[in-house]
Amino acid sequence: MSKERFRRINDLPSTHLLGSGTAMCAGCGGLQAVQEIYDVLGEKTVFVNAAGCMTLLSVYPFTPFRGSWLYTAMACAPAGAQGVRDALDLLVAKKRLAPEENLDVVVLSGDGAAYGMGLSATSAAIDRGLDFLYVCYDNEGYGNTGQQASAATPFAAATAGSAAPGGHPGAKKDLFSLWVANRPVYVATAIGAEPLDLARKIEKARGLRGPRLVLVLAPCPTGWDFDPSEMVEIGRLAVATGIWPLKEWEGGAIVHTRVRRPRLPVVEYLKRQGRFRHLFTPQRDEVRLAEIQARVDAYWASVG
Numbered sequence: 114m115s116k117e118r119f120r121r122i123n124d125l126p127s128t129h130l131l132g133s134g135t136a137m138c139a140g141c142g143g144l145q146a147v148q149e150i151y152d153v154l155g156e157k158t159v160f161v162n163a164a165g166c167m168t169l170l171s172v173y174p175f176t177p178f179r180g181s182w183l184y185t186a187m188a189c190a191p192a193g194a195q196g197v198r199d200a201l202d203l204l205v206a207k208k209r210l211a212p213e214e215n216l217d218v219v220v221l222s223g224d225g226a227a228y229g230m231g232l233s234a235t236s237a238a239i240d241r242g243l244d245f246l247y248v249c250y251d252n253e254g255y256g257n258t259g260q261q262a263s264a265a266t267p268f269a270a271a272t273a274g275s276a277a278p279g280g281h282p283g284a285k286k287d288l289f290s291l292w293v294a295n296r297p298v299y300v301a302t303a304i305g306a307e308p309l310d311l312a313r314k315i316e317k318a319r320g321l322r323g324p325r326l327v328l329v330l331a332p333c334p335t336g337w338d339f340d341p342s343e344m345v346e347i348g349r350l351a352v353a354t355g356i357w358p359l360k361e362w363e364g365g366a367i368v369h370t371r372v373r374r375p376r377l378p379v380v381e382y383l384k385r386q387g388r389f390r391h392l393f394t395p396q397r398d399e400v401r402l403a404e405i406q407a408r409v410d411a412y413w414a415s416v417g
């Protein structure tokens with residue numbers, strides 16, 4: 114895999130400038146999702162952001178948000194959210210903040226923090242019943258530092274550090290199920306390419322109290338190696354092939370909110386991304402392609 118592909122995003126041409134003057138990559142699926150989510154949440158929101166690509170959105174004293182933003186280290190956004198929530202609750206209790214001026218506390222983190230470094234702090238926050246919404250934009254790697262593998266990296270994807278010829282040897286961790294096992298209030302997956310489904314889930318999560326997760330797959334042209342103009346199409350293919358099931362859980366059964374029948378073969382999604390190029394050239398790796406298809410088929414067979 115070419116190191117050239119993994120230039121730090123600060124070195125990329127500033128094709129997507131926000132109010133802060135900070136450069137983000139063109140066609141960033143994470144940024145698309147954050148914009149859609151903020152449209153629903155509005156300015157009475159405090160984002161508590163674990164270090165990652167979205168940290169570049171707000172560089173003090175500049176921000177494209179009308180609401181508030183707190184930057185934390187990768188592992189401790191849920192702890193930061195606890196402090197902000199407690200402070201707001203105290204201000205309201207002491208009548209120094211009108212209830213209608215109260216703010217929603219939203220953790221915004223990448224998969225590196227959500228699936229790995231911050232998982233322990235997240236689990237503890239759920240155990241305490243912290244009233245927060247956790248939004249993870251999942252670009253399936255440590256994007257900000259050049260797309261090293263995270264616990265969210267899928268099987269066979271090439272990453273900046275993957276030495277194995279067939280790409281990442283591990284499997285993507287099932288964060289949705291981990292959250293459900295912790296018995297929070299609400300857990301959902303979403304994607305920016307399905308904006309109505311995403312908006313409905315954020316609206317629903319906003320109306321609930323307690324720990325809530327919306328886990329958003331974030332197609333990443335820089336880390337996944339595709340043309341920025343294809344971001345929405347690749348997001349739709351993630352859903353149409355069944356690789357990224359759209360679903361939600363609210364204390365009962367898991368409900369799938371968009372199901373494509375018949376599902377497209379996974380190769381339709383994989384072949385569009387350079388991180389899977391080695392599965393197609395110089396010759397097709399039928400064993401790994403069949404393995405990926407079998408894992409997706411097994412998931413859908415298990416949910417009926």
Ligand SMILES: Cc1ncc(C[n+]2csc(CCOP(=O)(O)OP(=O)(O)O)c2C)c(N)n1
Nearest residue numbers: 164165166187223224225226254255256257
């Ligand atoms: C404890 C710690 N280790 C490493 C870093 C360096 N670092 C900053 S952002 C980042 C990648 C985070 O990955 P992810 O959470 O997936 O967010 P993304 O960059 O993909 O948006 C890393 C490793 C850090 N800030 N803190």
Ligand code: SF4
Nearest residue numbers: 138141166256333335
């Ligand atoms: S590296 Fe990926 S997630 Fe990060 S800003 Fe660029 S496109 Fe977005």
Ligand SMILES: [Mg+2]
Nearest residue numbers: 223224254256
């Ligand atoms: Mg990431």
